[in-house]
Amino acid sequence: MRPTALITGSSRGLGAAIARELAPTHNLLLGARSTSSLESIAAELPRSTPWPVDLTDYDAVAAAADSIDNLNVLVHNAGIADLGTIEESSVEQWRRTFEANVIAVAELTRLLLPALRASNGHVVLINSGAGLRSNAGWASYAASKFALRAFGDALRLEEPSLRVTSIHPGRIDTDMQREIITGAGGDYDPTLFLKPSTVAQAVRVAVETPADAHPTEIVLRPTGSR
DSSP: OOOEEEESSOSSHHHHHHHHHHTTTOEEEEEESOHHHHHHHHHHOTTEEEEEOOTTOHHHHHHHHTTOOOOSEEEEOOOOOOOOOTTTOOHHHHHHHHIIIIIHHHHHHHHHHHHHHHTTOEEEEEOOGGGTOOOTTOHHHHHHHHHHHHHHHHHHHHOTTSEEEEEEEOOBOSHHHHHHHHHTTOOOOGGGSBOHHHHHHHHHHHHHSOTTOOOOEEEEOOOSOO
16 A cells, blocks of 8 residues: 655645655645645646645644544645844744744644554654754744754654654745745845755655664755756
8 A cells, every 4th residue: 555645835846846756656645725726736646635724723734634544754844934133023923933834843743643653654844954053034934943853853752653854955946935035135046056856855765765764864955056
């Protein structure tokens, strides 16, 4: 029987690339906020099922997770990047960032622990280079990614039957990256960033690592070479 993978934030960008990478070997649950946003990727991948839910609506998440009784791979890809200096930041910005990047991840994982335990499953956390070091203007985002790494470390120790991998990519050529660069007044050059397909391949390699090894962290940095 084919294993099942749930990928959050899979309607576009890196999430869609991860879905394409796992599609040959997995049945997919494609997570996103709405069914309409998943139409294109779901049509492209025949062994996939849309899983539309707002991950910060915890009653809705609990209802959606209730039907999953066995899960081999959980890829936490959904998240936000709301950047700005500490002086410019607000309480709402900090709350919104931690809600999306940490609390929603923790709650979905908690709800799916029985399904993951049933298959000795694998949790993949799409973190960031900002989860290893912080830069000026990135305080709330980096803090959330440091917290996500801590969550993964704790989960790995608490759930020895699971594998937990934190993936720390540098900047990726996505719509979000384009918004960050153009929002700061810069010229966007995609060759400076990682391809989504490259990061997706790293996810697949982690998932396919033989059972005698536990890939705990993968760090990817762009080289500027294509």
